[in-house]
């Protein structure tokens with residue numbers, strides 16, 4: 001049995017089915033996909049959750065291709081940083097740590113003092129796990145952290161640079177920071193793209209996974225079933241939901257850390273205690289559609305940028321905007337005559353900023369877009385999607401915490417955990433955690 005039909009749970013279910021097991025999948029909401037979700041704005045179907053996946057990690061594109069989905073890549077449009085009152089080019093960085101200081105200086109993202117500080121490099125060997133913020137500040141100064149690392153980490157984790165673990169989030173940075181030359185080779189022009197998506201939207205991945213599962217004999221996907229408790233019976237499990245009890249020989253919990261902690265509290269109390277320590281950030285995405293021929297719309301928005309990031313130090317409401325129409329050819333084609341884009345709001349510890357009506361999130365987004373790009377025309381449609389507790393926080397010590405969780409769960413034969421809380425929050429890492437969980441379970 002699998003609890004949770006996000007991308008991790010669906011992948012785990014498919015791996016179990018491939019190994020010849022009957023599988024029952026119980027999902028609390030009325031649909032599969034978790035954070036991969038379609039929404040409609042001005043009649044155009046777009047992602048209102050995750051929209052891309054790392055292409056360099058194979059698990060996401062391999063799964064999508066195996067399901068017959070067409071892979072697409074972002075256009076050549078590049079991101080900007082909205083800071084110091086202008087949209088500035090994003091220089092080459094490793095999650096905000098600058099790989100080219102001349103490019104950084106030319107971007108105007110840092111003050112003259114910030115640039116002096118960044119150039120005054122201090123090479124240090126980090127001791128143990130430290131935060132990304134501490135690590136980058138120790139080499140390049142705090143302004144690099146405030147204006148580059150924070151917005152980039154904010155995009156992935158909605159987290160704070162001074163809490164996120166460098167070893168868990170960016171192991172390559174830990175290696176590189178201790179070297180005299182902080183540099184990576186510039187990728188050749190024909191290098192494979194870094195990111196990918198599914199043509200028509202990432203939401204198509206769980207939809208295809210679910211369709212594949214439903215085609216298999218012995219597999220059942222049930223929606224609207226919240227699992228509330230799990231207990232041991234003989235060598236198997238009894239799983240309790242409002243609809244009644246179910247029994248299972250093998251149990252995979254593909255749920256976020258907080259519900260997982262509640263479900264394993266009797267089976268693996270040490271894991272439950274560790275899971276409770278994993279924080280989650282809430283975010284909201286506002287998807288907006290503008291009519292391309294409305295006054296000033298194209299001039300303000302269609303500027304060759306894929307969007308922009310906003311450093312928290314600048315105290316704006318939004319933390320980023322993705323110009324979906326410019327980033328994805330399929331969005332531009334689907335939204336004929338429209339420019340569809342989205343803004344994101346919310347960081348860990350700033351839940352209060354989201355505790356306002358949807359209209360206020362739209363208004364705040366429009367005000368920031370106007371200030372950043374000059375757009376004044378009203379959108380023809382706006383859709384707000386909230387992701388309460390959407391993103392796990394990989395704080396300093398996360399790797400050791402996950403090791404302790406796995407050790408505790410290993411004492412319960414037949415039980416496995418997978419999902420975004422463990423080995424990476426991105427889609428490929430989440431899929432990888434499901435493959436790993438099933439391989440361990442069946443070993």
Ligand SMILES: Cc1cc2nc3c(=O)[nH]c(=O)nc-3n(C[C@H](O)[C@H](O)[C@H](O)COP(=O)(O)OP(=O)(O)OC[C@H]3O[C@@H](n4cnc5c(N)ncnc54)[C@H](O)[C@@H]3O)c2cc1C
Nearest residue numbers: 004006007008028034035050051052227390419420426427
């Ligand atoms: C706004 C946003 C944007 C993102 N953008 C990207 C991106 O562009 N690229 C990328 O790689 N990653 C992105 N991510 C991260 C990525 O989407 C997620 O980490 C990943 O999809 C999580 O998958 P999952 O299966 O682990 O969990 P989830 O998607 O959270 O699925 C867990 C499922 O378990 C169900 N559930 C919970 N409790 C119970 C219960 N008691 N009983 C039954 N069911 C239960 C939930 O309803 C849910 O369907 C984004 C995340 C968010 C929030």
